[in-house]
Amino acid sequence: MSAITIEGLVKEYSTTTAVRDFDLKIKRGEVFGFLGPNGAGKSTIIDLLLGFREPTDGEISILGHNPEDSPYTVRKHIGVLPDNYSLYDHLTGREHVEYATQIGEFDIKPKSILERVGLEGEGDQRAKGYSKGMRQRLALGIALVGNPEILILDEPTTGIDPNGVQEFQAIINQESNNGTTVFFSSHSLEQVQAVCDRIGIIDAGELLTVSKIDELRKSLNRDSTLVLTVDTVPDNHGLLDLNHVNNVSETDTTLRIDCTDPSAKSSVINCVETAGATVTDINVENASLADLFEKVTNGGYRE
Known part of the structure; x- marks a missing residue:
């Protein structure tokens, strides 16, 4: 009971x-x-x-x-x-x-x-x-x-x-x-x-x-964000074509890649380097409950 x-x-x-x-x-x-x-x-x-x-x-x-x-x-x-x-x-x-x-x-x-x-x-x-x-x-x-x-x-x-x-x-x-x-x-x-x-x-x-x-x-396709610092962001990096990558944002020297599986890390780095960039720093940010709460309440999410 x-x-x-x-x-x-x-x-x-x-x-x-x-x-x-x-x-x-x-x-x-x-x-x-x-x-x-x-x-x-x-x-x-x-x-x-x-x-x-x-x-x-x-x-x-x-x-x-x-x-x-x-x-x-x-x-x-x-x-x-x-x-x-x-x-x-x-x-x-x-x-x-x-x-x-x-x-x-x-x-x-x-x-x-x-x-x-x-x-x-x-x-x-x-x-x-x-x-x-x-x-x-x-x-x-x-x-x-x-x-x-x-x-x-x-x-x-x-x-x-x-x-x-x-x-x-x-x-x-x-x-x-x-x-x-x-x-x-x-x-x-x-x-x-x-x-x-x-x-x-x-x-x-x-x-x-x-x-x-x-x-x-996992249900919101948001497990962690991989933050890459690079010498320059390549024009055609192709990150969104990778499995387990569902969003990419960028500045002049930073790429933020939302991943749904930790195993995507190596393929993301390889993809960026193949596109011609040099990765100088790597950081992983797990999605906080605040991030998930905002997505559920503001994104029209329903189970």
């Missing part, structure tokens, strides 16, 4: 359709990255998963439960770190966790939660003195109270410095290793790329693609 199953999901409002024909399955223990521009429908999907909104059509299953029919059962299995969370500045980190355990009637020691999010040494400090990264980790700790099987994280690393981001990513990886399913909604493409097993890209309420990043590169 999948952790999350969505079939034919539609959410309509009086004048707009926020989600249309949305299908998705997320495996147990998977870290799933959910990406999309502002207003794409990411927050609506999260609200539907949590039972905060009712779908117009379609089905949602969370560990075999429908959030519309059994919202409280579903929420017992889910820990949530919302985008707009707030803390009580006058309470300590430990008191926040204690309060969460009391509200949820969970039998768990606050110390163990603070240790899981790296705040065991700061648990008796008031939240007012916490850095942004520490506040974010405390909020994650509160989401972990009750040992949820699914974590839903909405923009979890916004405003955190690079060290804080790395600490947060390490926690996510550890929770995933322990079997927790993570639904990671974010604008930060680099951070999604660092921790996620697969990604889904949504735009205008439609799920455009679900894929591993490497597979998405």
